[in-house]
Amino acid sequence: GAGVSQSPSNKVTEKGKDVELRCDPISGHTALYWYRQSLGQGLEFLIYFQGNSAPDKSGLPSDRFSAERTGGSVSTLTIQRTQQEDSAVYLCASSLVDSAEQFFGPGTRLTVL
Amino acid sequence: DQQVKQNSPSLSVQEGRISILNCDYTNSMFDYFLWYKKYPAEGPTFLISISSIKDKNEDGRFTVFLNKSAKHLSLHIVPSQPGDSAVYFCAATQGGSEKLVFGKGTKLTVNP
Numbered sequence: 001g002a003g004v005s006q007s008p009s010n011k012v013t014e015k016g017k018d019v020e021l022r023c024d025p026i027s028g029h030t031a032l033y034w035y036r037q038s039l040g041q042g043l044e045f046l047i048y049f050q051g052n053s054a055p056d057k058s059g060l061p062s063d064r065f066s067a068e069r070t071g072g073s074v075s076t077l078t079i080q081r082t083q084q085e086d087s088a089v090y091l092c093a094s095s096l097v098d099s100a101e102q103f104f105g106p107g108t109r110l111t112v113l
Numbered sequence: 114d115q116q117v118k119q120n121s122p123s124l125s126v127q128e129g130r131i132s133i134l135n136c137d138y139t140n141s142m143f144d145y146f147l148w149y150k151k152y153p154a155e156g157p158t159f160l161i162s163i164s165s166i167k168d169k170n171e172d173g174r175f176t177v178f179l180n181k182s183a184k185h186l187s188l189h190i191v192p193s194q195p196g197d198s199a200v201y202f203c204a205a206t207q208g209g210s211e212k213l214v215f216g217k218g219t220k221l222t223v224n225p
Binding site (some may be wrong): 006040042044052093100103105106107 | 116117119145147157204206209210212213214215
């Protein structure tokens with residue numbers, strides 16, 4: 001399909017381990033976003049990439065979180081030394097330039113034991 | 114401080130009746146609003162949007178109303194169908210930014 005894909009769909013890890021979450025945006029979409037949704041909460045913005053511009057990292061909750069986007073396409077969100085409060089669904093979205101309509105992937109459910 | 118608020122965590126309606134989902138915002142700079150629908154284990158999907166220059170936008174069974182003075186918008190679904198059962202998120206943005214601010218969502222259940 002031509003939608004946003006994310007992998008893995010589920011990830012269970014132990015506290016203190018590092019995890020990497022992957023996002024493949026829709027081809028041609030220059031903007032890419034990461035959000036997380038904790039239980040009972042709305043979508044919390046994490047980071048935003050737009051073309052070759054410096055990413056907007058204003059939503060990252062701590063320096064344990066980082067993300068990169070290689071070649072303007074695939075993005076990886078890395079969480080180092082995971083904590084139990086990092087447990088959430090991590091959603092990736094992409095959009096065309098100058099469009100507020102974002103297309104979301106199915107998310108990665110992260111559980112930190 | 115939540116800039117976009119959906120004060121009803123859940124709503125239940127009968128099939129065929131109207132569903133009204135509400136959203137309030139605090140940032141007067143927001144000028145574009147969107148509704149997303151989310152089924153379990155899926156990502157949110159775009160439903161309908163409205164610019165602040167309008168007070169109503171309609172798409173089939175879905176209509177969004179915007180009251181700028183009250184900083185309030187609502188999504189009307191009529192007639193409601195069981196397949197509309199999902200979590201609905203309100204989102205807002207400003208100044209052409211693609212960065213959206215989301216509410217916590219309202220879970221709609223449409224009973225057959």
